[in-house]
Amino acid sequence: xxxxxxxxxxxxxxxxxxxxxxxxxxxxxxxxxxxxxxxxxxxxxxxxxxxxxxxxxxxxxxxxxxxxxxxxxxxxxxxxxxxxxxxxxxxxxxxxxxxxxxxxxxxxxxxxxxxxxxxxxxxxxxxxxxxxxxxxxxxxxxxxxxxxxxxxxxxxxxxxxxxxxxxxxxxxxxxxxxxxxxxxxxxxxxxxxxxxx
Numbered sequence: 001x002x003x004x005x006x007x008x009x010x011x012x013x014x015x016x017x018x019x020x021x022x023x024x025x026x027x028x029x030x031x032x033x034x035x036x037x038x039x040x041x042x043x044x045x046x047x048x049x050x051x052x053x054x055x056x057x058x059x060x061x062x063x064x065x066x067x068x069x070x071x072x073x074x075x076x077x078x079x080x081x082x083x084x085x086x087x088x089x090x091x092x093x094x095x096x097x098x099x100x101x102x103x104x105x106x107x108x109x110x111x112x113x114x115x116x117x118x119x120x121x122x123x124x125x126x127x128x129x130x131x132x133x134x135x136x137x138x139x140x141x142x143x144x145x146x147x148x149x150x151x152x153x154x155x156x157x158x159x160x161x162x163x164x165x166x167x168x169x170x171x172x173x174x175x176x177x178x179x180x181x182x183x184x185x186x187x188x189x190x191x192x193x194x195x196x197x
Contacts, residue, residue, distance in 0.1 A: 001044045005037040021115040030109035037079035051076035058109035
């Protein structure tokens with residue numbers, strides 16, 4: 001019913017069913033994993049009114065009381081796949097969940113899918129660091145990139161009196177860079193995806 005993908009690895013469809021409504025994937029060498037994608041295979045839909053809460057657990061030598069599971073988010077028939085950032089999750093943060101025992105190796109983490117009612121899924125709060133990049137982070141990156149370009153180009157600014165003739169060099173007025181910078185920022189604020197068209 002479910003699949004799991006880590007970039008650079010084969011698709012995993014070998015979820016272990018630990019109870020009638022709980023499934024677990026083992027992720028070897030989880031330390032090198034930044035993101036994980038969990039998806040429905042499309043062969044079996046969720047029952048009406050149900051979805052899948054997606055959890056993550058990794059070995060934590062300090063937990064002592066068994067595995068600690070962190071809610072990443074959910075998948076449903078209407079949202080059959082989701083990508084989650086797991087590299088920023090902190091050990092020891094989370095709660096218990098009846099997925100069964102952890103994998104035997106200290107370098108193996110687990111992704112669990114728990115089939116639950118949609119009403120319950122809507123009330124749960126995922127780990128904040130599990131959210132993937134959003135338009136806001138893209139806008140922030142673009143703004144930083146624009147600032148960096150303008151500051152870099154401005155650092156080479158010289159007055160006309162300071163210019164020495166050089167036939168192999170082309171000069172661009174800094175006002176031209178500033179105008180482009182302001183136009184790009186304005187267009188980005190109006191439509192963050194304008195550059196795709």
